[in-house]
Amino acid sequence: MAEIRSPIPGIFYRRPSPDEDEFVQEGDAVEAGAVIGLVEVMKQFHDVVAEEAGTVGSFQVDNEGMVDAGQPIVTID
Amino acid sequence: MPGLPERVLVANRGEIAVRVIRACRDLGIEAVAVYSEADADALHVALADEAVEIGKAQAKASYLRPEAVVEAAVSTGCGVLHPGYGFLAEDPRLPTACAEAGVAFAGPPADVMAAVGDKVTARAAAERAGVPVVPGTGRLEDPDAALEAAEEIGFPVLLKASAGGGGRGIRRVDDPGELTTAFSRASAEAEAAFGDGGLFVEKCIERPRHVEVQVLADTHGNVIHLYERDCSVQRRKQKLIEEAPAPNLDASIREGLCDAALALAREVGYVNAGTAEFIVDPVGGTFHFLEMNARIQVEHGVTELLCGVDLVCEQLRVAAGLPLSVAQEDVVARGCSIELRINAEDPEQKFMPSPGEITGWHAPSGPGVRVDAGVEAGRRVVPFYDSMVAKVMVWGTDREQALARARRALDELTVEGIKTTRDLQRSLLDWDEFTEGRATTESLEAYLGAAA
Numbered sequence: 001m002a003e004i005r006s007p008i009p010g011i012f013y014r015r016p017s018p019d020e021d022e023f024v025q026e027g028d029a030v031e032a033g034a035v036i037g038l039v040e041v042m043k044q045f046h047d048v049v050a051e052e053a054g055t056v057g058s059f060q061v062d063n064e065g066m067v068d069a070g071q072p073i074v075t076i077d
Numbered sequence: 078m079p080g081l082p083e084r085v086l087v088a089n090r091g092e093i094a095v096r097v098i099r100a101c102r103d104l105g106i107e108a109v110a111v112y113s114e115a116d117a118d119a120l121h122v123a124l125a126d127e128a129v130e131i132g133k134a135q136a137k138a139s140y141l142r143p144e145a146v147v148e149a150a151v152s153t154g155c156g157v158l159h160p161g162y163g164f165l166a167e168d169p170r171l172p173t174a175c176a177e178a179g180v181a182f183a184g185p186p187a188d189v190m191a192a193v194g195d196k197v198t199a200r201a202a203a204e205r206a207g208v209p210v211v212p213g214t215g216r217l218e219d220p221d222a223a224l225e226a227a228e229e230i231g232f233p234v235l236l237k238a239s240a241g242g243g244g245r246g247i248r249r250v251d252d253p254g255e256l257t258t259a260f261s262r263a264s265a266e267a268e269a270a271f272g273d274g275g276l277f278v279e280k281c282i283e284r285p286r287h288v289e290v291q292v293l294a295d296t297h298g299n300v301i302h303l304y305e306r307d308c309s310v311q312r313r314k315q316k317l318i319e320e321a322p323a324p325n326l327d328a329s330i331r332e333g334l335c336d337a338a339l340a341l342a343r344e345v346g347y348v349n350a351g352t353a354e355f356i357v358d359p360v361g362g363t364f365h366f367l368e369m370n371a372r373i374q375v376e377h378g379v380t381e382l383l384c385g386v387d388l389v390c391e392q393l394r395v396a397a398g399l400p401l402s403v404a405q406e407d408v409v410a411r412g413c414s415i416e417l418r419i420n421a422e423d424p425e426q427k428f429m430p431s432p433g434e435i436t437g438w439h440a441p442s443g444p445g446v447r448v449d450a451g452v453e454a455g456r457r458v459v460p461f462y463d464s465m466v467a468k469v470m471v472w473g474t475d476r477e478q479a480l481a482r483a484r485r486a487l488d489e490l491t492v493e494g495i496k497t498t499r500d501l502q503r504s505l506l507d508w509d510e511f512t513e514g515r516a517t518t519e520s521l522e523a524y525l526g527a528a529a
Contacts, residue, residue, distance in 0.1 A: 009432055009460040011135055042421070042430035042464040066134060 002052050002076045006067040010041035012048070014063040022063075028056045036074060039067060050076050081397050082156025082181070084109055087125065088146040088171075089161030091451035092467060093373070094121035097159045100389035109153045111146055113139035115459045120451055127153055134461045140164045143174040150180045157396045159183040159389075163463060166372040167194055183396040185348045185371050192345055193369040203366040206344035208337040211356070211365040213279035220260035226278045227256055233283070236260060238267035239275035246270060249281055282365065284517040285356035287311065288323045289370075290338035291380045293388070293403075294347045295395045301405040302335045303384045306376055309516045310505065312428070317498070317521065318505060319376035320415040321383040324476060324514025327362060334364055341369060349395050350377070350388055359517065375418070375468070378449060382414035382472040412472055413479040417487065417506075419450075419467040421458045423496035424525075432460035437493030441486035445472045445479070448486075458495055466497070480512060 006012065014022045014037050024036045030050045037048040050056075054076035061073050084107040087097045094110060098121060101108035110125035115134035122128045129149040132139030139145065143165055150158045158180050160166040169187040176187070184190065192198050203210050214226045216239050227234045227250065236259060238246030248263045250256050260276065268274035291303040307323035308316045322331070338353035352374050354367040377388045386403055394402060422428040438454040450467035452458060458466055469486050473479030487503040508524060510516045 008430070011461065041432065041460045042462065044430055064135065 001057075002050075002054065003072050004036065004048060004050060004074050004076060006039050006048065006061075006069060006071050006073055008039055008041050008046055009068045010039040010046075010066075012061045012063070012065050012067045012073060013038040013040065013045075014059070024056045026056050026058055030054065030056055030076065048073060052076060081106060081393065081399070083107060084126075084153065084155040085183075085393060086146065086150035086153065086155035086158045086180070087111070087121070087161070088140075088150075088158050089164060089166075090116055090119060090121055090140060090462065092449050092465070093161040093163075093375075093451075095124060095451055096378075096449055097161060097389055098124050100387060100393060103387065104390055104393060106393070109149065109155055111140070111149050113461070115461055118456060119459075120453055120456055129153060134459070136164065136462065140462075143168065143170045146171070147174040147178045147180060150175075151178050155180060157181045157183055157393060159392065159396075160372065162372050162375060167370070169194070181396045181398070183349060183392045185351065189345055189347060190371045193347070193351070193371050196368065199369055200366070202345050203337075203341055206337075206340040208341050208366045209364060211279050211282065211367075214277050216275045216277055218275070220257040223260050223276065223278050224253060224256045228253065230278060230280045233281040235279045235281045236263045236276050237279055238263070238271055238273070239277060240267065240271035240273040282356050282358050284359070284519050286323070286359055286516075287316075287354065287367075287518050288326065288334060288357045288364070289352045289354040289374075290334050291374075291377070291388070292338050292342045292347065292351050292353065293386075293391050293395070293401055294342055294349065294351070295401045296348055296398055297400045299401050299404070300339055300342050300347065301401065301403065301408060302338050303380050303386060303388075303408055304410045305331060305334055306379050308376060309518050310511060310521050311518050312521050312525065316376065317418055317502065318415065318511065319379050320413065320476075320479075321379045322410055322413065323357075325359075326357070330357065330362065330364060337364075337366065341366070345369075347371075350392050356518075359515075375465070376416050378447060378468060378470045379414045379416045382447065382470060383410050383412065384408050385411070412474045413476040414470060414472045415479050415483050416468050416470045417483060417502040418465055418498065419469060419490070419492070419502070420464040420498045421466050421495050422464050422498055424498055424501040426496075428498075429496075430460065430464050431496035432458045433495045434458075435466075435492065435494045437491060439489065439491040440467070441469065441489035443482075443485070443489075445482045446470070446486045447472075466492075466495075469502075476514070480506060 057075035098108040107126040110128040131145040165171040172187040175182040264274040294300040310318040471482040
């Protein structure tokens with residue numbers, strides 16, 4: 001099990017843009033390097049990436065929720 | 078004649094909110110701040126006479142809500158609302174909501190704001206006013222028409238997506254032989270990206286300078302310019318250094334730019350402070366209209382130092398229905414002024430934003446130095462908004478003295494707790510392309526690329 005943490009403080013997004021689908025759903029299988037969300041800090045967007053392959057667990061941060069650097073976002077089982 | 082209001086609502090945050098609060102103080106007006114949940118401890122809140130919380134940290138839940146800032150103005154008895162820059166400053170919904178609530182707006186009316194904010198109508202207005210625009214075509218459907226137009230305009234040209242924006246959907250073509258292929262590719266890309274494959278052709282101005290003209294207009298028909306600023310030192314279309322006057326600019330071009338800005342402002346019925354942006358071709362000695370910004374700009378202080386006119390106070394006077402306090406013949410450009418933007422970013426880490434608590438802060442002072450900051454020691458740079466935390470501005474009797482003062486000022490500036498652009502800015506003050514006044518909008522990225 002790997003915990004994905006936010007690299008930076010900011011606002012977490014589960015979608016690439018408001019009109020698009022979420023990057024991943026809970027229960028999806030993902031490859032290592034898959035983008036599972038974005039964190040916006042000062043108008044810049046940073047990818048949140050799954051470091052290893054696995055199954056997406058439950059998100060601990062809501063879409064558009066605030067995150068601190070190092071805060072757990074989701075687990076990959 | 079109407080008079081100044083007793084209170085002004087400052088519908089912004091950070092250094093520009095602090096700047097507007099100071100203008101209010103100078104005019105004997107009370108200032109009311111607005112703030113998001115994340116900004117309760119911000120400097121602009123501490124400096125205001127009263128402050129109203131308007132929503133959550135995310136800008137769209139607070140600073141981007143027209144109804145929230147107008148309601149704050151009404152509930153606190155403010156006669157004028159100042160939008161600052163960014164956020165809602167160029168959103169016509171704000172002047173509309175102000176007008177409906179009976180609050181005067183420190184900017185142009187909604188219809189004028191909308192007309193200058195749209196690239197197509199702004200370009201049309203510039204053409205009606207006799208202001209040169211970048212040579213180009215309307216929408217084209219096939220490569221043959223594009224080739225014909227490009228031959229007439231002269232290579233290199235840019236193929237631009239009609240539906241594009243923000244620098245997306247642009248392809249450069251250097252040679253007639255490449256145009257047909259480039260057209261089909263660009264059209265397919267535009268179709269995929271924007272759902273519209275329409276393109277137009279525009280002349281590619283190589284290595285241009287960015288020069289803009291400050292204008293002020295009141296509701297009594299007075300329209301004046303306050304000369305130009307050169308903002309060519311940019312990274313990814315973001316300005317880092319601005320100065321006035323533009324160095325090495327031919328007097329006839331300066332006169333042409335100022336006349337063009339006035340003609341455009343009159344053509345659109347402009348009111349309040351605005352800026353006409355141009356690109357200047359330093360080789361050909363020509364200039365072309367780029368866009369008009371319907372707000373106070375970040376770099377307005379450079380013009381204030383050059384001309385001795387308080388632009389924000391003039392904005393508040395105009396909003397209150399008063400005439401400008403200066404006539405064109407009173408506007409005299411003296412010496413040279415330079416602004417260096419201090420952003421909470423790490424130039425060593427691809428300009429990664431660097432929010433956090435400012436544990437140490439020493440702002441420079443002394444002859445010819447002005448610092449407009451939105452932070453101070455012990456306050457936090459929050460991660461939700463723009464990264465600019467301060468503007469270090471200097472004035473000198475000539476450019477050489479201004480540069481010396483700029484170096485001294487940045488040497489005195491210390492910021493602890495966050496990364497900033499200070500060291501990068503200090504190195505640019507010894508960069509010959511800037512010190513010799515020949516930087517174009519492409520120079521800084523080439524310099525940073527070479528240094529990396």
